[in-house]
Amino acid sequence: MEYGKILIGSISYAIKAKRLLAREGITANVVKETDKTEGCSNGLSFSERDAYRVTAILSQAGIGFKMREADR
Amino acid sequence: MIYLDNAATTFPKPAEVKRAVADCIEKIGGNPGRGAHALSLVAAETVYDARCEIADFLGVPDPSSIVFTPNATYALNLALYTRVERGDHILISDQEHNAVLRPVARLQKDGIADYSVFSGQGDVLANLKKGETKETAILICNPISNVTGDRLPVREIAAYSKARGFYLIIDGSQWIGHGTPDRTVTHLADAIAVPGHKALYGIQGSGFLYLKNATNCNPFICGGSGSESANPEMPPYLPDRYEAGTLSTPAIASLAAGIRFLRARDPDLIAERERLLVRYAREKLSDIPGIILYGNENAASSVLSFRESLRSPEETARRLDKIGIAVRAGLHCAPLIHRRLGTFPEGTVRISFGAFNTANDVDKLVSSLREMKQY
Structure with a gap:
């Protein structure tokens, strides 16, 4: 299964985003990743097929994020 | 013992608060926001739940505007030092605690800002206006005196502060938890400092600062935040910008349990x-x-x-x-x-x-x- 990942930064916003997505029926898990410029970052992992909806929902909610490439 | 010192710290603590602390120590042992293992994530969710509980109790929209502190004194200093600029004039009431008086006196001694005191007796708004100067930028107000229990007309003060463009800091130490927080005031205030261990029935070592909008202010203390670690500066977003170092998950869990205790009753x-x-x-x-x-x-x-x-x-x-x-x-x-x-x-x-x-x-x-x- 392919997974999409986004970096959010703050653990508070990562949890907020996770719960927001859950209300929309999207399962996402909080992960810790390394951002090339900023170092440690909290983010979300989710099914790649949900990627479009994830970005749309979070953008609409005003939660900033950066995309990561899909993992297999 | 007959305990009549609840303004210092509430005692005893409700059973649900004691349970929340014990559960935290026994089962939620990770450092919130620092790792990605199960214990760290459960701790992070516990902290986030507390932010949501507090924001809802205060009637403010964003849980991220809740910055956890060890007590109200730290929260008041954080509110003041992130905001004050050289040349500012600060107005405080004569009901203020040393948690307000000492930092403003220190700012005056260091030549950064000066302050005036207005009386909380009689026509309080008139007293406040008399103390105002062209440089007045910050107003700090303690709605309920920890000595007499006397109340300031905090709604009127908050409305006046908003009209004058002052940065309003509320010392909620004897106010938040005694009744449902006044939404008019919580919406007008720029910062509200609250101890967790008084009328919110949390344990000592818990507290928070509600910051309406302070992402561009100087951090009060710098250190690890669990995010943007490659950046030598504190992160630009709330609450991380003002929460350096490990949070006390048991204290924060106790604070949330204390609020639930109040709301249930x-x-x-x-x-x-x-x-x-x-x-x-x-x-x-x-x-x-x-x-x-x-x-x-x-x-x-x-x-x-x-x-x-x-x-x-x-x-x-x-x-x-x-x-x-x-x-x-x-x-x-x-x-x-x-x-x-x-x-x-x-x-x-x-x-x-x-x-x-x-x-x-x-x-x-x-x-x-x-x-x-x-x-």
């Missing part, structure tokens, strides 16, 4: 009971010859100050402690109001009620004071 009902106890105590104490009472007799709060005319407050408190009644004596870290009351420097004896006090506690206090008069 109706904070307005608890506050009304406390007010009735103060009224009852005032009535009974006024019947004892030689007892001097302080503050507005119509003040609607949980705090009452008095003195025995022939004994120092410390001596009264010491004698009461010997028979198992806990009160506080002295200046209560609030010297300004004692100067106004004429009780400086000895101060007063303060009794303060909480959710677990009863009229029997007042009866015992009164009978003890009557007996003490004979010796």
Whole structure:
């Protein structure tokens, strides 16, 4: 299964985003990743097929994020 | 022991608060926001849940605007130091605690800002306006005195502050938790500092600062935040920008449990009971010859100050402690109001009620004071 990942930064916003997505029926898990410029970052992992909806929902909610490439 | 010192810290703590702390220590052992393992994530969710609980209690929209601190003193310093600029003038009331007076006095001593004090007696808004200058930028206000229980007209102060463009910092130490927070004030305030261990029934070491909008302010303390670690500066977003170092998950869990305890029992009902106890105590104490009472007799709060005319407050408190009644004596870290009351420097004896006090506690206090008069 392919997974999409986004970096959010703050653990508070990562949890907020996770719960927001859950209300929309999207399962996402909080992960810790390394951002090339900023170092440690909290983010979300989710099914790649949900990627479009994830970005749309979070953008609409005003939660900033950066995309990561899909993992297999 | 009959505990009448709830304005210092509430005791006992509700069973659900004790359970929340124990559960946290036994089961939620990770560092919130620092790792990605299960224990760290559960701790992070516990902290986030507490932010949501607090934001909802205050009636503010964003849980990320809740910055956790070890106590209200830290929160007040954080609110002030992230905002003050060189040349600012700060207005404070004469009800303020040293948690406000000392940092503003320090800013004045260091030549960064100066301050004026307005009286909380009489026409308070007029007093406030008299102290205003062209450089007034920050207004700090303690809605309920920790010495007398007297209330400032905080809605009017908040509205005036908003109209004048002041940065309004509220010291919520004796206010938040005593009844449902006034939404008019919580929406107008720029910052509200709150201890978790007083009327919110959390444990000592818990507290928070509500910051309406402060992402561009200087951090008060710098250190690890669990995010953007490659950046030598603190992150630009709330709450991370103002939360350096490991948070105390047990303390934060206790704070959330304390709020749930209040909400399950109706904070307005608890506050009304406390007010009735103060009224009852005032009535009974006024019947004892030689007892001097302080503050507005119509003040609607949980705090009452008095003195025995022939004994120092410390001596009264010491004698009461010997028979198992806990009160506080002295200046209560609030010297300004004692100067106004004429009780400086000895101060007063303060009794303060909480959710677990009863009229029997007042009866015992009164009978003890009557007996003490004979010796």
